[in-house]
Amino acid sequence: MAAATAATATAAGTQHALFRPSLNPNPLRSPTFSRSPSKIPSLSISCTAVRSPPATPSIATKDRLFNFAAGPATLPESVILKAQADLFNYQGCGMSVMEMSHRGKEFDFIIKKAESDLRSLLSISSDYAVIFLQGGATTQFAALPLNLCSPDDSADYVVTGSWSDKACKEAQKFCKAKTIWSGKPDKYTKIPSFDSLEQNSNAKYLHICSNETIHGVEFKDYPTPLNENSILVADMSSNFCSKPVDVSKFGMIYAGAQKNVGPSGVTIAIVRKDLMGSSQPITPVMLDFKTQADNASLYNTPPCFAIYICGLVFEDLLQQGGLVEVEKKNVKKASILYDAIDGSDGFYVCPVEKSVRSMMNVPFTLKKSELEKKFIEEAALEGMVQLKGHRSVGGVRASIYNAMPLAGVEKLVAFMKDFQARHP
């Protein structure tokens, strides 16, 4: 319990000493975080059958593709290799993370450290609960109004793409949710000016999707709710942890992990604590933020392995220098890709207004649309896969999340130039 208490007490912007990762450049060495033996019970349990697998770290970089999928998406190689090394026998305890009790001390350590590292990355203050949930971001579309509204309360939605549209439609089942602005007439290529938003003065919350994964539209700044008792809520699924965010501007942030921070199966919610505790009576217990927070995300069996991988990703992001450094890399990758599109004399076209183009999901079309299929097929032969645009919009989409290396984007840009030269 010492670990649990310590993690919960983590202050904004600080990383708890108990969970501070050591800077271990070798992803193949097992435990990489140091613990203070005087303050935390040892994690090793007495297992008799401790057998390590033969070291098989050998699926080397050269065998991996550049995966531009929108999600589930590419993960840092160092994280996958570390998970691989620990898969068979986690830290010598004689079993994998997939097999251990979610109430045992090993998993208690894993989940508390994941939370602590995420709090450090985003400077999340103790005014907020961090909870690991299931059901994807889609489940939060319903959980949000169920927790924050009564059926007669209103809520405002800024609809900048398919995901915010879906979120609004789901919320309409549980409160008076209203689309106060829609980018649909412009095929979701814009973000509105905040002054033009006709907010309802009684709205309980103002909802945005900070990055529309399908349309490639990203908020670079955030609107303020009109009513001072209202809060801003963001679906950050596809740009979570891609850059620093001032969490204090939001009442709630939620994100499915499978784009930037882990595998599918876990959704992370950051909820201001004073907003919890007045859910609608019909709220299923699994969707009740207070129940989840009071039980430290362990009300029932959580997605243990997915949380463990998220923890490794958070550790990796901290080792990179935190989100300021991560953002610099993302800006560089996005710039070279957008420059290649804009410098192609119209051979490639990105429809999104320049000031709100996503750093994570880059949709583009080819002027000669009949070449798009060939483009995607030839790119795949070169080891660059999952470039097909979402089925609802077509074209090409390159998702360049945190874990996409610069080399992957450079290779794509070189291929784009070559492809253009071959199709004058």
Ligand SMILES: Cc1ncc(COP(=O)(O)O)c(C=O)c1O
């Ligand atoms: C921005 C955004 N919100 C919500 C979702 C839905 O997420 P899930 O499939 O985890 O329910 C997605 C999925 O791609 C998304 O990109």
